[in-house]
Amino acid sequence: MTILQKLEELGSHQGGIITTKDAARLGISRAMLSNLYLHGQLERIARGQYILPNGMEDELLSIALRSSKIIFSHETALYLHGLSDRTPFVHSVTAPSNCVPNNNIQDICKVYYIKPDLFEMGRVVEKSPAGNLIPVYDIDRTICDVVRSRNKLGTETFLFAVKAYAKSKNKNLNTLGNYAKQLRITNVIHRYLEVLL
Numbered sequence: 770m771t772i773l774q775k776l777e778e779l780g781s782h783q784g785g786i787i788t789t790k791d792a793a794r795l796g797i798s799r800a801m802l803s804n805l806y807l808h809g810q811l812e813r814i815a816r817g818q819y820i821l822p823n824g825m826e827d828e829l830l831s832i833a834l835r836s837s838k839i840i841f842s843h844e845t846a847l848y849l850h851g852l853s854d855r856t857p858f859v860h861s862v863t864a865p866s867n868c869v870p871n872n873n874i875q876d877i878c879k880v881y882y883i884k885p886d887l888f889e890m891g892r893v894v895e896k897s898p899a900g901n902l903i904p905v906y907d908i909d910r911t912i913c914d915v916v917r918s919r920n921k922l923g924t925e926t927f928l929f930a931v932k933a934y935a936k937s938k939n940k941n942l943n944t945l946g947n948y949a950k951q952l953r954i955t956n957v958i959h960r961y962l963e964v965l966l
Contacts, residue, residue, distance in 0.1 A: 772797055773810060777821060784901035785824035786831055789817040816873055827899035832860060832878060838868045840892050840904045842881060843918060844926065846911040849895055852933040853926065863888070863906070863914070881918065891948060908937060909945040913952050916961060931961055 770778075775795050780787045789799050802819060805811040811819040814826050818834065829841065843861035847853035862878045864870050865885040874880065891910025894902045906914065912934045919927045934940055949958040 772801060772805070773821075776805075776811070776819075780821060780824065783834070784827045784830045784897075784899060785820050786814070786827070786834060787811070787819045787821075788834060789819075825899065827897055827901050829860065829897040829903050830899065830901040832862070832874065833903045835874050836864075836870050838888075839864050839870055839874060839878075839880075840888070840906055842906050842911065842914050843879070844922065846906050847915065847926070847930050849897075849905050850908045850911060850937075850939070852908070852911065852930045852937070854929060855926075881914070887951060890951060891944075907944075908934065908939050909941055910948050912940075912945065913948045913954060913958065916957055917952060917954055935962060 775797065776787050776792065779791055779795065783791070787802075789802060792802055793799075802811060806813050806819065809822065812822055812824070813819055815831055815835065818831055820826055829845075833839070833841070839862040841849065841860065842863040844853065844857040845860045845862070848855070848857055860878050861881065862870070862874065863881045863883055865888040866882040867885050869875075870878075870880055891906045891913075892904055893907045895905045897903050905911075912930065915922060915927060915930050945958065946955070949955045
């Protein structure tokens with residue numbers, strides 16, 4: 770099996786993305802990857818990430834593979850759950866407050882921070898628009914985050930999301946209440962949703 774065949778097989782398990790870390794496990798060095806890139810046999814999509822020239826980049830998967838300490842949230846989660854009528858220009862992620870994401874995430878994402886003990890609350894794995902599994906907050910946690918950050922989101926985005934959530938068949942009001950209690954926004958959640966439900 771040639772190096773390119775190995776890389777193609779490797780990429781097929783990760784939405785077409787080949788990381789230097791995974792390539793190293795197959796005995797393919799960074800120097801080999803750089804050489805393939807220089808000869809047009811690989812395309813670099815981010816530091817330490819490549820795809821084959823005929824591959825399609827899944828931007829969300831690429832971001833997710835850069836750190837295990839980020840979860841898609843806010844505007845990006847709204848989009849993934851169908852609670853927004855627009856694709857975000859900049860993706861939003863949440864990280865625990867004791868773990869600052871590296872610069873290549875901060876440069877392309879809006880990063881929100883949360884106490885470490887609340888970071889995993891509501892984390893699920895959903896499919897990206899390209900069909901790859903990525904970490905995102907569930908619909909109920911997303912609405913809590915949107916309510917908490919309503920002054921940063923813009924009135925139109927916020928109101929559309931809250932109305933769409935109220936109509937959604939996927940909402941779970943018990944889960945929402947539990948999250949709101951832990952995030953200490955119970956009264957605010959009630960104020961916005963009691964009119965709609």
